[in-house]
Amino acid sequence: MASTKQLRLGAFMRPVSIHTGAWRYPGAWRDANFNLPRLTQLIKTLERGCFDAFFMADHLALLNMPVEALKRSHTVTSFEPFTLLSALSQHTTHIGLVATASTTFDEPFHIARRFASLDHLSQGRAGWNIVTTSNPDAALNFGRDDHMEHDERYARAREFYDVVTGLWDSWADDAFIRDADSGLFFDTDRLHVLDHKGKHLSVRGPLHIARPVQGWPVIVQAGASEAGRQLAAETAEVVFAGAGTLANAQAFYADVKGRMRRLGRDPDHLKILPGAFVVVGDTVEEAHAIRTRLDSLVHYDSAIASLSIALGHDASLFDPDGPLPEIPPTNASQSSRERVIDLALREGLTVRQLAQRLGGYGGQAFVGTAQTIADEMQEWLETEGCDGFNVMFPWLPGGLDDFVDKVVPELQRRGIFRTAYEGRTLRENLGLPRPGNRFFESQPARE
Amino acid sequence: MASTKQLRLGAFMRPVSIHTGAWRYPGAWRDANFNLPRLTQLIKTLERGCFDAFFMADHLALLNMPVEALKRSHTVTSFEPFTLLSALSQHTTHIGLVATASTTFDEPFHIARRFASLDHLSQGRAGWNIVTTSNPDAALNFGRDDHMEHDERYARAREFYDVVTGLWDSWADDAFIRDADSGLFFDTDRLHVLDHKGKHLSVRGPLHIARPVQGWPVIVQAGASEAGRQLAAETAEVVFAGAGTLANAQAFYADVKGRMRRLGRDPDHLKILPGAFVVVGDTVEEAHAIRTRLDSLVHYDSAIASLSIALGHDASLFDPDGPLPEIPPTNASQSSRERVIDLALREGLTVRQLAQRLGGYGGQAFVGTAQTIADEMQEWLETEGCDGFNVMFPWLPGGLDDFVDKVVPELQRRGIFRTAYEGRTLRENLGLPRPGNRFFESQPARE
Secondary structure, eight states: OOOOOOOEEEEEOSSSSOOTTGGGSTTOOTTGGGOHHHHHHHHHHHHHTTOSEEEEOOOSSSOSSOHHHHTTOTTSSOOOHHHHHHHHHTTOSSSEEEEEEESSSSOHHHHHHHHHHHHHHTTSOEEEEEEOOOOHHHHHTTTOSSOOOHHHHHHHHHHHHHHHHHHHTTBOTTOEEEETTTTEEEOGGGBOOOOEEOSSOEEOOOOSSOOOTTSSOEEEEOOOSHHHHHHHHHHOSEEEEOOSSHHHHHHHHHHHHHHHHHHTOOGGGSEEEEEEEEEEOSSHHHHHHHHHHHHHTSOHHHHHHHHHHHHTSOOTTSOTTSBOOOOOOOSSOHHHHHHHHHHHHHHTOBHHHHHHHHHHHOSOEEEEOHHHHHHHHHHHHHTTSOSEEEEEOSSTTHHHHHIIIIIHHHHHHTTSSOSSOSSSSHHHHHTOOOOOOTTOSSSOOOO | OOOOOOOEEEEEOSSSSOOTTGGGSTTOOTTGGGOHHHHHHHHHHHHHTTOSEEEEOOOSSSOSSOHHHHTTOTTSSOOOHHHHHHHHHTTOSSSEEEEEEESSSSOHHHHHHHHHHHHHHTTSOEEEEEEOOOOHHHHHTTTOSSOOOHHHHHHHHHHHHHHHHHHHTTBOTTOEEEETTTTEEEOGGGBOOOOEEOSSOEEOOOOSSOOOTTSSOEEEEOOOSHHHHHHHHHHOSEEEEOOSSHHHHHHHHHHHHHHHHHHTOOGGGSEEEEEEEEEEOSSHHHHHHHHHHHHHTSOHHHHHHHHHHHHTSOOTTSOTTSBOOOOOOOSSOHHHHHHHHHHHHHHTOBHHHHHHHHHHHOSOEEEEOHHHHHHHHHHHHHTTSOSEEEEEOSSTTHHHHHIIIIIHHHHHHTTSSOSSOSSSSHHHHHTOOOOOOTTOSSSOOOO
16 A cells, blocks of 8 residues: 555653663663763664654652562653753754653643743754653652542643643744834733633743744643543644554544544644554564563563563462463453463463563564564554554664664655654644644634 | 952853843843853853853743833743753853742652752752742742742741752662662662651652752752741852842851851851842943943833832932932831932932933942952952852843953952862862762761
């Protein structure tokens, strides 16, 4: 099937490798997640590979895992997203900089201001990954014993989005005249005071920073629940999706784009990027060997906990070197359990190997040569499974170098990925329109 | 009087020139306050001049002034401090980066984390200017109709400081072992969970970022009230002081350092830096002409409001081009009124000139040649009026270039200012000890 539909690539970069064993891989930078010169090198490599965006997930607490697993995790010390991305903006010129920020544990005035500032500092490359923060440990760091319940969090998030985008529109794009002769710095008719009073938030405004270069930084979301999908269809321009199988991805894609059509939004104005763990080898066998080696670096104590959770059954008494035994039914998620049992059978994994697979990275993976990986990515792209991927690298720097040096040229050869950036801003590169200002007419209206 | 006491110099940089007329000065960059390449050039000039720190004041609302004054102010669009300083950290290697952050309108977990991140990104150059935010307009941007009262704000600030410094101490300096063979990323005995439950704040911790390079970023404060002075004596390492006369500065200096002695702190471990507006000319007359020119660029409508406030009397009916008339007594601040009347008499200013002086910049100023400015600075330094200054430049780039090219060499010639940075971190350059970790013993104890 011929297509000119273009692949969009984000790089999932907090932690810099999602795989629990990554920092132990031979040749890996052990501190890659917390070393600025190395992160600078990584983002320059991504820019050389024409990636759309550097995507920083975020957490507002140490990950809630048992200390036995925690002490083996390279995620425990990380930079804060706004400070890191502002620093990295000075070493790059085109790649987008997506920061995660919480609508539950922060203030819309701070969030609007910080993204506007990052967008100006990077000349239009900021994106906001809106999260509602479901980790109950985070609440304890912000003086709340009880975590806000799911629907309440989403209702606040929707209002928070309205306030933040309203604050971004505080100034018309042409408000600042800076006329030294008359002494007028701005045109008072081009300033809007939001004066928002809603159910969850009360924010006067205006913001004391000019409208972002992109009008609004690109809006990113990752929620997969009913409320999350609806919020995405209403507001998002990029969705970082969980994946599972291609069939699952196609169903998610159809659902979210269908919601957009019903809301009157152009479905092209939202890019769906499933997460993809990509392991490149010169042969398929070599790629699998790399993955097996990586998985073997996951400590069994932490791995077995992941397996127990997935099965809804204590797996610690199983023979680590035997096959997965029969398990009595429980009321745990059947789809999660079936997926794990299916995986063990299909690849002939022992209990240890299965546990290490899940404890390393259990999500969607493309493992093979540049050719087979490009085949799969192209199939997902052309069969409405996605608009691109949020790529996770198995270890650094080699796992990233292999992707940029081998997979990217193959995607380019097929005409489904850019060979140079099309525009200057993240929005331009993603093919998204610049939103008009809701309070002033001088800009083209949104959509 | 011979002395080896060294002058410390901060640069007050938000806005980049405090003077209201600065952006209109002939040759001035009109957008210097909001133009990253220009701010980059400015901070490099400051680093060439061996300045200790780039000091970013901050506001959490458009300044609360009438729109007639506001529309003439170059402060209305500014970068957010953490994002700007993170970006500037990548263009500099030695100068300190002091960000203002509010204890009233932010969360200690966010503040601790962001300063730790900036400190790591800058390799030990972060400072935290603790403010309680007295601007009532700020409250309206954070969902509060009633502004928190003064003593309550300071009580919260004190507890906030304890929590932030406690979070910085979450990890021992040597906690991260990153042993690929054993798979242990950190030593679980070197992690401390704060679990703070106090009157104003409840924060569990730990912070998910390593202890700052400086142990703690340098603690800066500016409060001049009784509560502010006490907080400074207990916690601050730099105080940005209002000045007035040398006699006033000496009284403040003696008071704060005396409080430190009574608390058992070494008075050398706090540097008092009054604000100083510095106008350099090749002759004293030229310097005064520059200032007069600058003042003349302040619009009368906004200037006269400043004069009315200072006098406690509506000055808008006075003859702008006549001398200041007699004013009936009011219950306004007598010291403020007397200072203004004295200034008008001493310099023979008309009502217009007096208003423009106050509307431009009414605080302590050194106006003269490199020689006379160095004389005054040295006198303040050697008579316990200060430990240095937080310098404000009349316009940019020329006002800064003149200071670095003319005044700095004169200070260096006198042996009271460095010719090269002594250390690598802000703390080292200021001659401040690195705080020990309150929960772990491996570092030298604080003070």
